[in-house]
Amino acid sequence: MSDTLKDTLQTDLTTAMKARDELRSATLRMVLTAVRGEEVAGKSARTLSDEEVVTVLQREAKKRREAAEAYEGAGRTEQAERERGELGVIETYLPTPLTDEELDELVDEAVLVATGEGLTGMGAMGAVMSQLKAKVAGRADGKRLSGAVKARLQA
Numbered sequence: 001m002s003d004t005l006k007d008t009l010q011t012d013l014t015t016a017m018k019a020r021d022e023l024r025s026a027t028l029r030m031v032l033t034a035v036r037g038e039e040v041a042g043k044s045a046r047t048l049s050d051e052e053v054v055t056v057l058q059r060e061a062k063k064r065r066e067a068a069e070a071y072e073g074a075g076r077t078e079q080a081e082r083e084r085g086e087l088g089v090i091e092t093y094l095p096t097p098l099t100d101e102e103l104d105e106l107v108d109e110a111v112l113v114a115t116g117e118g119l120t121g122m123g124a125m126g127a128v129m130s131q132l133k134a135k136v137a138g139r140a141d142g143k144r145l146s147g148a149v150k151a152r153l154q155a
Contacts, residue, residue, distance in 0.1 A: 005050045005093065006035055023082075027089040031060055054094065054138045061090045062141075095138045106135055107148045122153055 003011070009032055016024040035056050039048055048056070064087035071080035098106070110131040114124040128149050136145055 005053045006032070006048065009035070009093065023085050024089050027086045030086070031057060031090060034060055051137065057090055057093055058138065058141070061087055061094065064090065098136060098139045103136070103140055103144070103148050104152075106132060107152050111152055122150075124153060125149060128153070
C-alpha cells in the first residue's frame with residue numbers, strides 16, 4: 001500500500017522532531033491539526049483523500065502568505081519572516097505550480113472547446129472555468145485562473 005500525503009506529513013514530522021527542526025516540526029504539527037480538523041468536520045468523521053489534503057495545504061499556505069503581508073505592513077519583520085518560513089515548508093508538499101505558458105495553453109484549449117459549443121465572449125466564462133478547475137487543481141489558484149480566462153475571452 002502506498003503512502004498517502006497525510007502519512008508523508010506524519011513521517012516528516014517525526015523526522016523533523018528527531019532533528020530538532022523547530023520551524024518544520026511546528027509547521028507540520030499545525031498542518032496535520034488542520035487536516036484532522038477537516039476530517040472530523042461535518043456530520044461524520046472521514047479520511048481525506050490526497051486531493052483534499054492538498055486543498056487544506058493550499059488554504060494554510062494562503063493564510064501564511066496573507067499573514068506575512070500583514071506583519072510586513074505593520075513593520076513586524078520577525079513575524080513576517082516566520083510566516084514566510086512556514087510557507088516554504090508547506091510549499092514543499094504542494095504540486096508544482098503551472099507556468100504562465102502552461103496556464104495559457106490550457107486556457108486556450110478550454111476556450112476553443114467553449115467556442116465550439118457556440119459560447120463567445122464573457123458568456124463562455126463559466127464553461128471555461130468549469131473545464132479548467134479539474135485540470136489545474138492544486139497547481140494554480142482561482143484568482144490567477146480567472147484572470148487568465150478573462151484576459152483570453154476579452155482579447
